[in-house]
């Protein structure tokens with residue numbers, strides 16, 4: 001069995017690191033997912049050797065055989081997490097062991113090799129340590145993208161026996177550009193994201209590939225994001241393309257769709273449930289239908305709706321568009337509870353608030 005202790009990371013020197021001046025320019029307005037730090041971490045797996053050949057090296061292309069099985073049968077999984085600049089000038093991750101555990105669960109579902117949790121966390125720490133100057137000051141953060149794919153050169157259909165694990169780092173600003181207030185969503189009644197027994201709870205690239213046409217439909221209807229319904233009754237709200245969703249009622253309670261195999265178990269979702277309950281808010285993990293959503297928005301029973309995930313943090317949803325008509329949530333602006341929970345979460349992540357659950361992981 002491979003453990004973190006048995007794998008050591010080789011460091012390849014960078015021939016031409018980005019100058020401090022150029023980096024400052026890039027960090028001034030990084031956008032989302034277009035700017036990358038100087039390094040990457042890679043670890044290889046083969047059935048014979050287990051996890052080996054861990055490296056921290058200059059970020060660059062990965063040579064691949066065109067028969068690598070990921071290019072044919074899509075064994076690929078990923079994670080999304082952030083390193084934050086803390087109030088004391090240090091760097092911190094948020095609950096990285098949760099990402100490590102979910103990465104193992106995704107690997108299991110996709111019949112891929114499971115990276116030991118400690119090795120996952122160490123790989124991320126190695127990258128944050130070497131590229132810590134790439135963490136933006138202020139409200140930005142360094143988005144980290146661990147991912148793994150099948151590299152076995154074989155066209156037969158079977159779980160691959162070789163994998164490459166990689167971690168990239170990308171300084172980011174806000175996920176939704178020019179979003180001073182709430183976003184708009186399109187409810188897809190044509191396409192579904194996940195079915196029971198499928199891969200909805202795994203963070204795999206294939207789920208995103210299957211969601212892009214629905215997301216394009218959302219954009220074509222002038223919306224920021226798509227909302228998916230369940231695949232059986234086409235009635236129950238599941239989640240957005242890459243974010244979980246919460247509804248706040250007029251009695252001050254919160255409701256969010258239950259996990260059940262078709263929804264991605266968000267770490268932000270889990271943190272929000274915990275923080276809300278600590279603030280005395282009742283949180284129900286119960287199904288919520290599109291008809292009810294429309295009726296509650298009309299009656300005023302529904303006061304706010306927000307989406308949440310690592311990339312977008314918490315984002316209010318103000319407008320809902322469907323084939324049978326549009327409706328607004330409240331006055332269409334971001335709600336008070338959304339703001340309150342977001343600042344509670346960000347306060348912990350950036351070391352400005354107490355961390356009673358030990359969620360913050362200094363690097």
Ligand SMILES: *Cc1c(COP(=O)(O)O)cnc(C)c1O
Nearest residue numbers: 242243244264266267268309310
């Ligand atoms: C990653 C992801 C989320 C959010 O998960 P976090 O752990 O909160 O970042 C929600 N839905 C989908 C489909 C995702 O891929």
